[in-house]
Amino acid sequence: MESEIRAVFRHCISFPVPISASVVADELVDTANEKHCITILTRWSQCDLERGVKLRFSQRWTVLCKHDTVEHVLPSGTSSHIEKELLSSHSPSGTIQAVIREDAGHQYVEVWGQNGLEKSLDLTALNKHGKVYEDAQFACLAWSPCEKKLLYVAEKKRVEPSAHSSVASANEDGGLVLLEEQDKNIYVEDWGEGLVGKSCPVLCVADLNKGAVIVYAGVPPHISPGQALWAPNGRGVMFVGHWNEPFRLGLKFCSNRRSALYYLDMKGNCECLSAEGVSASSPRMSPDSCWIVYLQGQVFGPHRQCLRMMLYDMKNRSTSVLVDVVRRAEKGQFAGIYESLPSQCWSADNERVFFSSSCENSKAVFSVDRTTGRVTQVCGLDALRLDDFGSVQLLTIQKDLMVMSCSSPNQPPCLKVGFLSSVDQAEDMQLCNVGGADVYEGFDWQPMLITPPSQEENHQFSGLNFGAILLKPYNLPERRKSPLVVNIHGKADNCLFTIMTLCVTVNYRGSTGFGQDGIESLLGNVGSQDVKDVHRAVLCTLQNETTLDPDRVAVMGGSHGGFLACHLVGQYPDFYRACAARNPVINAATLLGTSDIVDWRYSSVGIQYAFDRLPTSQSLISMLEKSPIIHAAQIRAPVLLMLGGRDRRVSPHQGLELYRALKSRNTPVRLLWYGDEGHSLSKVNTQSDCFLNIVLWFKEHLN
DSSP states (O other): HHHHHHHHHHHHTTTEEEEEEEEEEEEEEEEETTTEEEEEEEEEEEEETTTTEEEEEEEEEEEETTTTTEEEEEOOOOOOOOOOOOOOEEEETTTTTEEEEETTTEEEEEEEEEEEEEEEEEEEHHHSSOBBBBBBTTTOOEOTSSSSEEEEEEEEOEEEOOOOOOOOOSSSSSSSSEGGGGGOOOOOOOTTTTTOOOEEEEEEETTTTTTTTEEEEEETTTTEEEEEHHHTTTTTTEEEEEESSSSOOOOOOOOOEEEEEEETTTSSOOEEOOOOSSSSEEEOOOTTTTTEEEEEESSSOOOSSOBEEEETTTTTTEEEEEEOOOOOOOSSSSOOOOSSOSSBOOOTTSSEEEEEEEETTTTEEEEETTOOOEEEEEOOOOTOOOOSSSSEEEEEEEETTTEEEEEEEEEEEEEEEEOOOOOOGGOOOOOOOEEOOOOOOOOOEEEEEEOOGGGGGGGGGOOOOEEEEEEEEEESSSSEEEEEEEEEEEOOOOOOOOOOOOOEEEETTTTTTTTTHHHHHTTTTTOOOOOOHHHHHHHHHHHTTTTTTEEEEEEEEEHHHHHHHHHHHSSSTTTOOOOEEOOOOOOHHHHHOOOHHHHHHHHHHHOOOOOTTTOOOHHHHHHHHHHGGGGGGGGSSSSEEEEEESSSSSOOOHHHHHHHHHHTTTTOOOOEETTTOOOOOOOOHHHHHHHHHHHHHHHHOOO
């Protein structure tokens, strides 16, 4: 049995996932007929179960085009394994590529051209800064307009004191952080889960002609810079600055951290370009360097929120709202922006901006007109319609050629390319396949839109719907009813390729893709509204699908999804037969002092957070009353717990608290401890072990 389960996991995890795409060359091959040849470089991630690692590789695709139509896609040839590469970026001309690579404990800047390696700088030996950032929150690698300099972000250099000397304290000019002897054991904050060890980022410029690195001066000390890009003339940089005072909170998956857009010139003069007291992210400059769009959100409150798209006019130095927050959306209509913008998102004529966003149970690509603010969904034509997929992610748009990753619950990711249509500003286009698995799994998927009954309405936000997706095998046994597995997301997973079958995934009120009202409706109602939504979706599924066995229902989830899974087996002890929870929140009151997102502990129970807020007996009681631990005595379903020993978001002691409560009551419980894992339990071997144990656990307890 175990070998069969591992074979299923191996099959599903082996599919490559595209992570980026860029247009690296565009050559005119037939002037008279307007035929040209475009080269697309794609990068992919793929799991190797034998070695227990995630590999990355690249593919080059040659696209033959006539004017704005793809006529033919040439085979890509053999994929190339990418080794030890942290960041990469092609120059504006496309003739050279910069790579930051880590090898044997050193980090290097490499410049590659047509004749091989043209330049290499040993950043570690230059000793101007610490480790280079490669994350999604701060990292960048940007070519200057003259293609002679590279802009990136790294940790500020710390110099340990020697045994016989002490040195000055931290400065604010981008230089080194120097420590006094008595400060050698001082606590250094970082930016939390997934960003451990990243505390004081600095803006760095590698001068390729001089072979030198300069650390930019002038960033205020209370600001941590990242997501940087060159100003139009190359005489300054623009960046997103996150407030690091009075202390840092977890940043990963959190779009609600105070931040702003800044301009920094070569003389060290720093100017704020955006509003104060909000969050800012994803600055993207238009091809003509006249406009910048970026995303803006509120500080604190929900971590995943509906964002505004702001437009900054470089000439007039003015800001306007291009796409506002969507409170509610009509069925199937644009429901707001919830995620980062692609690194290249402008049309060639500087008139439209393209992005991906959740929309009910799916993810789609949209465009917004810079002049009118009109938002339009991007659709394919004929047999390659994008809205036939559950998830469409825009990887890049360059020279009006779009590259998108398309997937569904029963179809792993594939790449599609197409040129924009300028007819009446419609976003219909002819699409071509350029890679990925052409595989369909043996089950169907069905999105559902559910209206809560009157007794489960939120009267402050009445009339809200929520979603679910049912995964159902094509050939079900005729004489035997099948069990149902309820899969609950912890963040905005939505409709991505999944390896669970006979499964319902619930996008309860509070999920992205349904407008800001739905997200805010969850504040103060965790442990009740979201629990009822999941259970209501299960009841609807059982009512509509007579092939399912209502006496064999299991529930699983991670993070907040694990929180809900444990609530369900406690609040409905006679209904759910088994539970599997990954890093679940069990007791919000005891989590208060250990989580990197302490603000959510307050916001989730409806209490406004401030940095100087101290817990009160009333706030702790509220957190406790909304936690699964208060239902632990009613839990009868066997519970499988999977915990990461290094989880900074939800302490593993949360799961241990439930484990002890169940053990003391002789309730079947099994705990898997992954000592070197964080919150996501993302290592290949960990994923494999979790999958095996979940399947065996459900098989044992669902008969």
